[in-house]
Amino acid sequence: MPHQNGRTRKHEHPGPDGLGANLSPRRASRRARDSAASYAFLAPFLITFAVFLAFPVFYSLYLALHQVPADSFDIFGGLEFVAFRNFAKLFTDTKFWWSVLMTLYYAALIIPSGIAASLGLALLLNNRLKLVAVYRSAFFMPYVLDMLVVGIVWTLIYSPHVGILTRIFESVGITTFSERGFLGMPGSAMPSVVFANVLKGAGFGMILYLSAIQNISQSLYEAAEIDGATPWKRFTSITLPLVKPITLFMVIIGTIGALNAFAEVYAMTGGGPNVDVGGRALGATWVTGYYVFDTFYTQFKLGYAAAMSYVLLALTLIISIVNRRFLRAEV
Numbered sequence: 001m002p003h004q005n006g007r008t009r010k011h012e013h014p015g016p017d018g019l020g021a022n023l024s025p026r027r028a029s030r031r032a033r034d035s036a037a038s039y040a041f042l043a044p045f046l047i048t049f050a051v052f053l054a055f056p057v058f059y060s061l062y063l064a065l066h067q068v069p070a071d072s073f074d075i076f077g078g079l080e081f082v083a084f085r086n087f088a089k090l091f092t093d094t095k096f097w098w099s100v101l102m103t104l105y106y107a108a109l110i111i112p113s114g115i116a117a118s119l120g121l122a123l124l125l126n127n128r129l130k131l132v133a134v135y136r137s138a139f140f141m142p143y144v145l146d147m148l149v150v151g152i153v154w155t156l157i158y159s160p161h162v163g164i165l166t167r168i169f170e171s172v173g174i175t176t177f178s179e180r181g182f183l184g185m186p187g188s189a190m191p192s193v194v195f196a197n198v199l200k201g202a203g204f205g206m207i208l209y210l211s212a213i214q215n216i217s218q219s220l221y222e223a224a225e226i227d228g229a230t231p232w233k234r235f236t237s238i239t240l241p242l243v244k245p246i247t248l249f250m251v252i253i254g255t256i257g258a259l260n261a262f263a264e265v266y267a268m269t270g271g272g273p274n275v276d277v278g279g280r281a282l283g284a285t286w287v288t289g290y291y292v293f294d295t296f297y298t299q300f301k302l303g304y305a306a307a308m309s310y311v312l313l314a315l316t317l318i319i320s321i322v323n324r325r326f327l328r329a330e331v
Contacts, residue, residue: 063306079303086307096308098282099291100315102190106287107258109194115250117198118205119243123235125206126213136210140203147200151267154196158182158268183268186275186284193285197264201257205250212243251323259316262289288312 064086066079090096125136142150157165160181169177177185182192216238224234265271271283271290283290288308296305 060306060309063303064310065303067303068300082303086304087311089304090307090311094280095282095286095291096288098277099286099288102285103259103261103287106190106194106261107255109191110197110258111251111254113194113198114201114205114254115247117202118250119209121202121206122209122213126210139206142200143203145200147263148267150196150200151264155183155268158192160184184273186273189269189273189284193264193268196268208246208249209243212246213239216242248324252320255319255323256316259312259319260289261287262293265290266293
């Protein structure tokens with residue numbers, strides 16, 4: 001077809017990228033500059049990911065297959081290859097299996113409690129209350145605080161001598177916690193840690209549930225009310241089924257968070273108090289994350305700690321997949 005200046009343009013056959021088989025040098029140079037600029041913007045993330053995420057993952061697997069000699073502190077060159085001996089040792093480690101049991105106990109307490117607290121706050125703040133924005137901010141604020149800071153604050157609250165919660169119980173005649181406090185007794189230590197962590201994280205789940213509830217059409221509630229449905233019936237038949245995707249998400253992230261719990265136990269109990277199990281003193285809050293930390297930094301068994309971390313990773317993936325398939329079938 002003739003061009004405006006009377007000449008005909010050469011027909012360009014599209015290349016694999018659809019931009020033409022032969023790019024002009026100017027266009028090729030421009031594409032090269034654009035690619036270089038893109039990689040330049042990605043470089044900080046790629047470097048950070050490689051140094052702080054990818055390398056530790058692969059190096060921890062390398063450590064899991066090796067052992068640091070007792071008289072050596074060279075964690076790069078003084079390692080002894082032991083194959084899967086560290087993993088095999090886990091099957092006879094009583095402390096490890098006790099820590100897994102305590103981790104599952106912690107998860108069984110915190111996941112339903114966290115979901116119930118988050119959903120309850122969302123239902124409460126979904127009403128037309130005065131200063132509702134202030135309340136939402138106040139409930140969400142603890143979530144952004146560091147867990148170590150929150151743990152120290154709750155340690156003071158649970159203290160047997162200066163703790164305000166102990167004083168409240170004493171005022172109504174309950175002196176059970178006056179001597180050892182909430183965190184010093186095996187029966188109350190784990191529930192106390194869970195209670196503090198639920199109050200810290202409930203604001204995050206509240207925001208998720210609140211957004212889901214506000215997206216439910218009011219016509220559904222109006223129709224159910226006309227049919228004579230009670231508030232509880234409307235909640236169980238409309239609200240709960242329509243917020244199940246949020247519940248699925250909360251269960252999965254709650255499972256991952258519970259199986260990797262460490263900071264809250266480290267800050268509040270240090271793995272204790274001890275409880276007598278078959279003649280052995282084992283920590284009532286001795287979760288697997290804390291055991292990995294203690295093995296790595298206190299006992300300096302780097303390979304054994306790395307093996308435990310990979311077993312914990314496998315356990316986390318298995319439970320998360322089971323939860324996802326079980327709950328998604330009902331969503």
